[in-house]
Amino acid sequence: MSAVPILLADALTTVINTAQAASQLGALSFTAVRSYPDWDDDFKDLKALEVDVVPVTSAGDVVDLDTERTINSDPAVDICVRRRFEPGDKETSGAKAGRLKKTSVDPLVRLVEQIHELLSEDRFTAITLSGGFDANWLETTVRTYCDYARLRQGVFLGVVRIRYNVSKAN
Numbered sequence: 001m002s003a004v005p006i007l008l009a010d011a012l013t014t015v016i017n018t019a020q021a022a023s024q025l026g027a028l029s030f031t032a033v034r035s036y037p038d039w040d041d042d043f044k045d046l047k048a049l050e051v052d053v054v055p056v057t058s059a060g061d062v063v064d065l066d067t068e069r070t071i072n073s074d075p076a077v078d079i080c081v082r083r084r085f086e087p088g089d090k091e092t093s094g095a096k097a098g099r100l101k102k103t104s105v106d107p108l109v110r111l112v113e114q115i116h117e118l119l120s121e122d123r124f125t126a127i128t129l130s131g132g133f134d135a136n137w138l139e140t141t142v143r144t145y146c147d148y149a150r151l152r153q154g155v156f157l158g159v160v161r162i163r164y165n166v167s168k169a170n
Contacts, residue, residue, distance in 0.1 A: 005055035007129040112158035135164035
């Protein structure tokens with residue numbers, strides 16, 4: 001059996017891909033994948049739009065005994081929208097020559113917003129993880145719609161974080 005954060009990330013990957021297949025996340029083409037943030041900082045190997053579903057680990061995460069037979073945790077998952085811009089994504093003339101076109105960035109910001117909305121709208125429905133236990137929504141936040149420092153480097157990064165409460169019988 002996998003760890004709870006991995007099971008949660010797998011389930012959310014399925015939710016996002018199901019919504020994408022049903023055309024609920026706009027016209028951009030992608031397949032979300034569960035991964036770890038082991039990509040290059042400059043995204044040099046990025047060839048297309050990537051949506052990564054990443055289990056979050058931090059020293060602040062708490063795992064408690066909920067009852068004498070259950071363990072309770074509040075794992076989080078980041079959904080990272082990444083894209084490297086091509087030369088055609090930049091203005092070619094005028095005072096804005098060399099700057100990114102709004103039409104290249106706006107759909108990515110909208111995708112981040114749509115993912116946030118998707119993961120917030122079903123907050124009253126528990127997600128059943130493999131292993132038979134339920135994950136109950138706690139919060140969904142946009143960590144960044146668009147990381148401006150990365151944008152100046154010619155890459156896009158938007159991040160949505162979602163946190164669930166999971167109780168697991170031992």
